[in-house]
Amino acid sequence: MKTDSVKLDRYDRHILEILQQEGGLSNLELAERVGLSPSPCSRRVQKLEEAGIIRGRAVLLDSKALGLGLTVMIQISMDRHTPERFEKFEAAIRGFEEVQQCYLITGQSADYLLKVAVPDMDHYQAFLLNKITRIEGVSGVHSSFVMRKVVDATALPLNYL
Known part of the structure; x- marks a missing residue:
């Protein structure tokens, strides 16, 4: 449907x-x-x-309570903008449990925006050096570290329906 x-x-x-x-x-x-x-x-x-409106149901976990105290927003630039390059990058990212969200974006100097959860800076450094920078085609990485989650919602606004 x-x-x-x-x-x-x-x-x-x-x-x-x-x-x-x-x-x-x-x-x-x-x-x-x-x-x-x-x-x-x-x-x-x-x-x-x-109808695909309800895609599934999930339990929301508290990242800090589980020892994942560092949330990082990562902007990633690719060397070439080809479907094959993007497909390979996206396949690699899907295999990293640290990645909570990944968006192909426009309007920035980056091609992708990732939200990543890790225990601390040492784990982030290992994630960056051993996983992200080893993906073929990654030409630039810009990391921003979340200091405080002001809004962390999962519910979509239904007042537009």
Whole structure:
């Protein structure tokens, strides 16, 4: 089912709002919170999954509590802008567990923006020297270190729907 063919009503939006905050709710708990009986609620969630609106559910972990106290934003420049070069870079990045997010960007001198979580500066140096700079085509790296997370949201704004 295509996403643009799904018309979202207030129940669908409410389901999405709740699941973005508490993805681990059972269908019964979700149905009670939304004000539906369990069967229609389950059908709506399934419809949203089939449409690709709900891609999955995840547990959010606290990086500092797990000893990953350093968050780094990395801008990466590539030597050539070819589909093959980008494909190889992206394949390599997908294999690095330190990388939380990777975006191909425009409007900057960099080609990619990465968000990386590591325990400390020593681990970041090893990650940079042993992984990032060894990817064929990487011609420049600019690292910015996060001092404080002011907004760290995962929920999408639904007020535009």
